[in-house]
Amino acid sequence: MRYTVSLTALLLATPALAQQAADAVQPEGATAGGFQAISEGVAKALETKDAGKPVAAENWMVAAANPHAVQAGSDVLRAGGTAADAMVAVQTVLGLVEPQSSGLGGGAFLVWYDAASKELTTLDARETAPLAATPRLFQTEDGERMGFFDAVVGGRSVGVPGTPALLEDAHRRWGNQDWAELLQPATSLAEDGFTVSPRLAGLIERDAERLAIFPKTAAYFLPDGAPLQAGSTLQNPDYADTLRQMAENGVGVFYALGENSIGAQIVDAVQNAEGNPGVLSQWDMALYQVIERPAVCATYRAHDVCGMGPPSSGALAVGQTLGMLNEFDLSALGPDDPAAWRLIGDASRLAFADRGRYVADSDYVPVPVEGMVDEGYLASRAALLLSDTALPDVTPGQPEYSHALLWADDDAIELPSTSHISIVDSYGNVLSMTTTIENAFGSRLMSNGFLLNNELTDFSFRSHVDGVPVANRVEPGKRPRSSMSPTIVMKDGAPVLAIGSPGGSRIIPYVAQAIIAHLDWGMDVQQAVALPHAANRFGTYDLEEGTAMADMAPALEAMGYEVNVRGLNSGLHAISIGDGLLGGADPRREGIAIGE
Numbered sequence: 254m255r256y257t258v259s260l261t262a263l264l265l266a267t268p269a270l271a272q273q274a275a276d277a278v279q280p281e282g283a284t285a286g287g288f289q290a291i292s293e294g295v296a297k298a299l300e301t302k303d304a305g306k307p308v309a310a311e312n313w314m315v316a317a318a319n320p321h322a323v324q325a326g327s328d329v330l331r332a333g334g335t336a337a338d339a340m341v342a343v344q345t346v347l348g349l350v351e352p353q354s355s356g357l358g359g360g361a362f363l364v365w366y367d368a369a370s371k372e373l374t375t376l377d378a379r380e381t382a383p384l385a386a387t388p389r390l391f392q393t394e395d396g397e398r399m400g401f402f403d404a405v406v407g408g409r410s411v412g413v414p415g416t417p418a419l420l421e422d423a424h425r426r427w428g429n430q431d432w433a434e435l436l437q438p439a440t441s442l443a444e445d446g447f448t449v450s451p452r453l454a455g456l457i458e459r460d461a462e463r464l465a466i467f468p469k470t471a472a473y474f475l476p477d478g479a480p481l482q483a484g485s486t487l488q489n490p491d492y493a494d495t496l497r498q499m500a501e502n503g504v505g506v507f508y509a510l511g512e513n514s515i516g517a518q519i520v521d522a523v524q525n526a527e528g529n530p531g532v533l534s535q536w537d538m539a540l541y542q543v544i545e546r547p548a549v550c551a552t553y554r555a556h557d558v559c560g561m562g563p564p565s566s567g568a569l570a571v572g573q574t575l576g577m578l579n580e581f582d583l584s585a586l587g588p589d590d591p592a593a594w595r596l597i598g599d600a601s602r603l604a605f606a607d608r609g610r611y612v613a614d615s616d617y618v619p620v621p622v623e624g625m626v627d628e629g630y631l632a633s634r635a636a637l638l639l640s641d642t643a644l645p646d647v648t649p650g651q652p653e654y655s656h657a658l659l660w661a662d663d664d665a666i667e668l669p670s671t672s673h674i675s676i677v678d679s680y681g682n683v684l685s686m687t688t689t690i691e692n693a694f695g696s697r698l699m700s701n702g703f704l705l706n707n708e709l710t711d712f713s714f715r716s717h718v719d720g721v722p723v724a725n726r727v728e729p730g731k732r733p734r735s736s737m738s739p740t741i742v743m744k745d746g747a748p749v750l751a752i753g754s755p756g757g758s759r760i761i762p763y764v765a766q767a768i769i770a771h772l773d774w775g776m777d778v779q780q781a782v783a784l785p786h787a788a789n790r791f792g793t794y795d796l797e798e799g800t801a802m803a804d805m806a807p808a809l810e811a812m813g814y815e816v817n818v819r820g821l822n823s824g825l826h827a828i829s830i831g832d833g834l835l836g837g838a839d840p841r842r843e844g845i846a847i848g849e
Contacts, residue, residue: 294327295320298838298845307779307835310848312679314834315339316826318354318672318755318844321447322346325438326676327847329430336676336684337365337427338435341420343674344688345439348416348703349492350447352694353456354672354755357495357507358519358705359690360415362561363423364548364739366748368681373741374426375561377544378419379614379732380412380708384540385532388716390709390727398714406463407529408522410696410707412733413541416688417504422543427682433500440500443493443702446486452843454483460694467526469699492702508538515701522700540730544616550743551576551626554772557743560685562622563615566608567687567738569625570761573604575768576631577638583773588784589801591808596638597769598789598814601762602647603634605790608761610649613724614732620724624652643813647792671737671755675828675836677848683830685751687737687760708733738764742772750778752827754839759795762788763823771829778837782825789814797821 299320301308308314315326325346326339340363348356355361360380366373382390389396391404404410424432457464458480465471465478473489474481481487495515498506506515516538523531549562551572558575560568577600586593612620624630630652637644671689690706698705711733716726725734736758742750750771754763763786770781785800794814796802798821806816825839828846836846 291320292324294847295324295845298323298847302779302838302840302845305779305783307777307837308846308848310834310836312849313677314828314836314846314848315343315674315676316828316836316838316844316846317343317347317674318824318826318842319347319351319450320843320845321350321442323845323847328438329435330676330678331849332430334430334435334678335427335680336678336682337423338430339676339678340674340684340686341424341428341432341435342438343676344416344420345436345496346442347672347688349439349443349489350450351453351672352704353453353690354670354693355416355688355690357417357703358414358695358700359688360412360706360708361419361686361688362565362567362735362737362739363419363684363686364560364741365423365427366683366741366743367427371746373548373559373743375546375548376419376422377546377561377564377732378415378422379564379735380415380706381537381541382412382709382712382727382729382731382733383532383534383537384729385534386709386727386729388726388728391712391714392716401710402463403529404710404714405692405707406466406697408524408526408531408533408696408698409529410709411523411531411533411698411705412708413533413537414507414519414706415541415543417499417507418541418543421504432503436496436500440493440496443489443496446488449481449483449485449487450843451483454481456693457481463697464694466528467698470697470704473699489702495701495703508541510535510539519700519705522698522705526696526698549622549626552628553579553768555744556749556772558740558768559743560738560740563612563620563734564732565735565737566612567736567761567764568740569612569622570604570608570736571738571740571765571768572626573607573631573634574600574761574765576626576628577603577635578769580632580635581638583769588770588774591805591812594787594805594809595643595812597762597766598787598794599638599644599647600635601765601789602644602792603637603650604761605758606647606649607652611652611724613734617728617731618724621652621654624654627653641812645813670757671760671824673739673753673755673824673826675751675753675826677751677828677830677834683741683748683751683828685739685741685753687739687753687755689737689755711735736760740764740768742768748830750827750829752825754823754825756821756823758790759788759821759823762786762790763825767825767827778827778829778835780837782823782827782837782839786821786823788821793817795819795821
């Protein structure tokens with residue numbers, strides 16, 4: 254059975270229904286195939302992926318969302334660079350060839366395992382709200398929530414980009430290659446031009462109406478008024494110039510005060526966006542900082558599943574989902590048993606209930622992180638799963654607090670754009686990084702050859718519910734909550750898996766499911782990332798159309814679930830680490846893994 258919803262109607266309804274409203278908007282659909290091999294390594298990687306096999310290597314590996322980017326990263330690793338060096342090359346190329354998903358105008362979360370110190374570090378490069386932002390930023394004059402795309406398209410939704418600062422910070426901490434040389438692959442590709450992939454062409458065509466609103470964006474993606482076609486060559490001299498400035502002067506050109514800085518041009522684009530200007534200022538840019546935060550880890554099957562804490566809800570919700578499932582033998586049930594998916598789906602629902610109530614930027618809101626992943630608390634929540642049918646109602650739990658605060662449930666919408674990078678270098682360092690501009694093509698504003706994010710619409714559009722404040726409301730300088738879940742799984746103090754995905758709030762079940770497939774069901778990483786999806790966040794069970802998972806609909810309906818058979822556009826990239834390295838790339842998109 255298929256269920257559809259009206260976006261406009263649901264945005265005006267309850268928080269749970271408003272969350273489901275995001276399902277009515279699919280800005281970045283699942284597309285794969287049709288990519289032309291650009292090297293022998295890429296050709297081999299594509300062939301291996303098409304055969305459904307993981308890529309094997311001994312020394313290093315990189316898995317990411319576009320062959321051009323993976324090629325650039327593999328060249329760096331082959332030359333002796335670290336995973337941080339390779340990430341700089343990968344991200345700057347992704348921002349050119351996959352501009353709808355991530356880039357210099359966006360933000361990212363990075364999880365790093367350092368082989369020398371044997372320590373995990375997480376870096377928060379999430380965008381920040383302007384100092385002039387208020388909790389009513391996305392409300393009409395009469396206090397009603399704005400329509401989603403009314404808020405997204407233009408300057409209102411743009412936060413301070415964090416990705417440029419992250420590139421420099423990670424390189425300073427862990428890189429060993431020349432900074433300018435790492436930017437050269439993307440610079441050359443921007444100057445010489447690259448072939449537009451079928452995926453990019455299809456997404457441009459789908460979003461042509463919104464891309465046409467702003468002259469710079471229209472001129473780039475819709476030359477002569479028509480969407481770019483697959484196979485055409487696209488050059489970006491403005492992006493090449495930006496990278497040259499970064500190579501010569503560092504990323505200070507983004508954030509420094511002054512009339513000629515890139516930041517000043519970003520601010521100008523935001524403040525003068527016709528029809529929907531924003532309040533970003535040069536001071537907002539100048540004050541931006543990447544923040545090192547403690548990793549959040551949860552125990553699962555004698556492993557520590559570690560990732561980014563608040564403002565990301567990823568590590569908490571993935572950890573809670575798995576922590577509850579620790580109480581059940583999923584390996585005995587297997588992936589074809591509806592009973593396994595009942596447990597997984599309702600554990601996810603319970604995690605999302607806590608996420609919606611408690612998680613926001615911890616610099617502004619006290620978040621009960623330790624209480625939410627406490628084994629005793631998760632065991633008590635797991636007791637709710639002792640049934641043969643779907644939970645009729647799901648409400649937030651009461652994790653242990655070191656404070657007493659009351660929050661209302663959030664209804665922020667996160668849409669499935671974004672990109673993920675997993676890298677292991679020859680020194681044993683491991684990087685897992687999820688990067689985004691939020692909605693496909695972000696705010697649709699371009700500056701200096703790249704798109705600007707619409708990350709501020711990840712805040713709740715409502716500041717209060719019945720007089721009770723929402724934790725994830727807009728506040729000056731605050732970072733919006735995210736579902737990005739870059740993850741490193743550890744066992745006995747050593748990394749065994751790096752994984753993550755795009756996909757809006759479905760990132761959390763995508764990552765949790767792949768970890769279960771790998772650890773419980775013995776699948777290699779390529780099998781795990783290709784496994785048909787089933788995702789349940791707010792009650793409705795989404796099943797991936799055209800797969801065996803869709804055949805499970807009658808059994809899940811009999812358990813009491815509403816079911817929606819639909820496309821589920823993950824972009825999982827994973828590397829398992831053992832006697833050697835095995836890499837997997839999601840067949841739903843055009844990414845690959847390369848290693849030696």
